[in-house]
Amino acid sequence: MAGYIGSKTSVTQVDGYNRTEADDEFVNDPNSVISVSGSNVGIGTSSPDGSDWNGSSTLLHLYQNSTNGSLLKLESSNTSAVMAAGNNQLQLGTIEAQPFNFYTSATERLRIDSSGRVTTPYQPAFRAYLSSNTSKPSGFSVVPGTFATNYNVGGHYSTSTSRFTAPVSGSYLFTGTIATSGSQGSFDYLSCEFWVNGGREFIGGWQGNSSPSYSKSASSIVLILNANDYVELACETNKTFSMQGSGSSSSNYTYMTGYLLG
16 A cells, blocks of 8 residues: 555654655555545555446445455444345345444434344334224225224324325235124125225125124225325125124224235
């Protein structure tokens, strides 16, 4: 390595350059393992790359002429983290049996534990259930009545509107059931639907029943939503009937769930 490290008033001489050649930078030398080109610094390369993969400026360029070993290692007395690049691969992780955590706004958002299990505790998710028996008219419409939630991560399901509003664009998994309250007689059809922005998006769970007993229609779907799209549970039936609800959060009657897949 050649040049000076430091300022003109306090500088460490590395190889043969006079003090005036040092000004808070390394003096370039073709044999140096550290090089400077303008404001770009290269380690392991005599020509630091001034742009990254998306065209932005790269101030620090690390280069290793090998597919073995790590390009960058960060270590403390009790653990170490490695970022390795080579052979068209990028590897991030820890050497010891420690979790790998991702933070935003000083809060852990994603964790990969030492066994490889991934947890995302802030991923939008909800389960809403009909809190009491409610009359559903014939024809197709969103499910009327009052809903309560077992869980509502992120608060994106509204019990006042019975709607889930997508916080971000992505793929969402929804499940739901429509249950009848007691003996409602026979049904020609009983659907379980998901409506998006007030329109019928998915019609599923068709159920017909010729005997006067309880009935249930269930369906599930992955929907591709844009941010601020809203989803509602709906039903089509050939007759007016009473939907089964419950004041208990453990009820498994008329309900709707949703989860952001990614």
